Amino acid sequence: MKRNTLVTTTSALALAIALGGFGSALAEDKAPAGADAAGVADIVRAPTDLPPAIDRTEPETVKVELETIEKVGQLADGTSYRYWTFNGQVPGPMVRVRAGDTVEVSLKNADDSWMPHNVDFHAVTGPGGGAEATWADPGKESNGFTFKALKPGLYVYHCAVPSVAQHISNGMYGMILVEPEGGLPPVDREYYVMQGEIYTEEVFGSKGELLESYEKLSAEQPEYYVFNGAVGALTEQNPLKAEVGETVRIFFGVGGPNKTSSFHVIGEIFDNAYPFASLTSEPLMDVQTISVPPGGASIVDMELEVPGTYILVDHALSRAERGLAGHLVVEGPENPEIFKEHEAKEPTS
Numbered sequence: 001m002k003r004n005t006l007v008t009t010t011s012a013l014a015l016a017i018a019l020g021g022f023g024s025a026l027a028e029d030k031a032p033a034g035a036d037a038a039g040v041a042d043i044v045r046a047p048t049d050l051p052p053a054i055d056r057t058e059p060e061t062v063k064v065e066l067e068t069i070e071k072v073g074q075l076a077d078g079t080s081y082r083y084w085t086f087n088g089q090v091p092g093p094m095v096r097v098r099a100g101d102t103v104e105v106s107l108k109n110a111d112d113s114w115m116p117h118n119v120d121f122h123a124v125t126g127p128g129g130g131a132e133a134t135w136a137d138p139g140k141e142s143n144g145f146t147f148k149a150l151k152p153g154l155y156v157y158h159c160a161v162p163s164v165a166q167h168i169s170n171g172m173y174g175m176i177l178v179e180p181e182g183g184l185p186p187v188d189r190e191y192y193v194m195q196g197e198i199y200t201e202e203v204f205g206s207k208g209e210l211l212e213s214y215e216k217l218s219a220e221q222p223e224y225y226v227f228n229g230a231v232g233a234l235t236e237q238n239p240l241k242a243e244v245g246e247t248v249r250i251f252f253g254v255g256g257p258n259k260t261s262s263f264h265v266i267g268e269i270f271d272n273a274y275p276f277a278s279l280t281s282e283p284l285m286d287v288q289t290i291s292v293p294p295g296g297a298s299i300v301d302m303e304l305e306v307p308g309t310y311i312l313v314d315h316a317l318s319r320a321e322r323g324l325a326g327h328l329v330v331e332g333p334e335n336p337e338i339f340k341e342h343e344a345k346e347p348t349s
């Protein structure tokens with residue numbers, strides 16, 4: 001039954017896009033004057049928006065309530081886009097549970113959605129990661145499901161309604177951390193960062209409300225690469241912050257849908273990096289760049305010795321010119337033993 005609906009919806013959409021009908025429908029609905037016009041939302045999830053470390057020692061039942069919301073949000077200065085989100089922001093909320101917990105997932109799809117949505121949690125052991133159980137047409141609430149978090153790790157979740165790549169690229173991804181029973185080693189600050197791609201018909205840098213390009217999505221040729229949903233989300237808007245002497249952890253994931261990230265922080269070295277976000281393996285130490293596949297994650301820890309602005313990038317650096325950069329601003333006393341700039345040289349002539 002659901003499969004039929006799904007195929008019909010997908011075919012109709014693909015056809016509409018092929019005929020240019022989808023673009024026309026979007027154009028009629030678009031906000032009058034781009035990102036400054038009323039109705040353009042801030043869809044960025046702040047990297048500080050994550051639950052605190054779990055301090056309990058017994059398993060519990062944890063409820064996760066998701067609402068899928070489609071809305072026009074700011075993609076860049078003067079540029080907007082019709083995002084599809086979990087709970088109104090990109091990425092969706094970070095869920096934090098402990099290995100052995102029972103997790104009850106409910107999903108409601110907002111009344112004004114155009115599309116059905118659902119959620120597939122990579123932390124789930126069970127069919128579709130819960131995708132069938134959470135399917136919801138616009139205005140409906142899904143049946144939901146319950147799962148036991150068996151394996152520690154940091155896991156991606158995403159919408160799995162076809163075209164899955166389309167739902168993900170429009171913003172439908174987030175992460176769930178399943179802490180090991182003894183928790184993670186404590187740090188001073190934790191941040192939540194996810195990388196995604198946006199495929200627009202208009203070229204990078206265009207103004208106004210941009211239209212999605214199914215053709216570029218199929219060809220894996222995004223116009224925009226973003227951390228936490230939008231250009232500038234983690235630079236001007238919400239830079240990561242720390243003091244000299246503190247240890248910072250970044251929970252980093254790739255929603256994608258297509259591109260592997262070579263995650264790197266310019267000017268820093270990861271003291272600990274958990275490849276593929278495996279928490280039952282020992283972390284690697286002293287890592288410059290870590291490869292994170294789409295639908296995958298990593299956890300990196302850095303102790304900060306020197307003040308300054310450190311830049312989060314994907315070291316496939318052409319992507320930095322398509323929106324992909326974040327800042328980690330470290331304040332505190334200079335540490336000339338570790339880093340000092342030389343005095344200006346005397347003119348030689």
Ligand SMILES: [Cu+2]
Pocket residue numbers: 084115116117118159160161167172
């Ligand atoms: Cu969806």
